[in-house]
Amino acid sequence: GVEVGPQPQGVARADVLDKMRKIVKHGLDFVQLFNEGKEFPPCTIEVFKIMEKVDYPRNKNGEIIAIIHPKLQDQDWQPLKNGDPLFLTLDGEVIPYQGNCTVYPTFINEAAYYEKKQAFVKTEKIKLTAKHLRLPV
Numbered sequence: 001g002v003e004v005g006p007q008p009q010g011v012a013r014a015d016v017l018d019k020m021r022k023i024v025k026h027g028l029d030f031v032q033l034f035n036e037g038k039e040f041p042p043c044t045i046e047v048f049k050i051m052e053k054v055d056y057p058r059n060k061n062g063e064i065i066a067i068i069h070p071k072l073q074d075q076d077w078q079p080l081k082n083g084d085p086l087f088l089t090l091d092g093e094v095i096p097y098q099g100n101c102t103v104y105p106t107f108i109n110e111a112a113y114y115e116k117k118q119a120f121v122k123t124e125k126i127k128l129t130a131k132h133l134r135l136p137v
Contacts, residue, residue: 039134048123055117068109
């Protein structure tokens with residue numbers, strides 16, 4: 001599957017649709033070249049592995065008591081280090097990120113995830129290495 005975003009729910013954006021078409025075309029081109037016997041050399045790629053989902057701070061009644069800090073908003077896939085601003089309480093108090101390693105948050109403040117109690121997802125950047133690839137004959 002291919003998920004391209006972010007974009008607001010119920011909104012069709014021409015730029016996002018264009019990106020999706022390009023990704024699907026590249027995928028189909030790869031399949032065609034592979035089926036024709038093209039050999040692909042080994043490669044390494046950086047990917048983001050999900051570590052955990054992080055909820056908003058809540059009170060004892062389960063109500064959200066802080067929002068995403070403005071410095072984190074729209075910073076998907078950017079490094080988040082220990083001490084960086086994470087949440088902002090309704091009283092204006094900054095809640096910093098407290099972690100022992102740099103993480104890369106994504107799906108930050110996505111409307112579709114409020115009901116799932118998810119403020120963002122913490123990911124770690126890792127490298128994957130693929131061996132050469134060729135259709136056996």
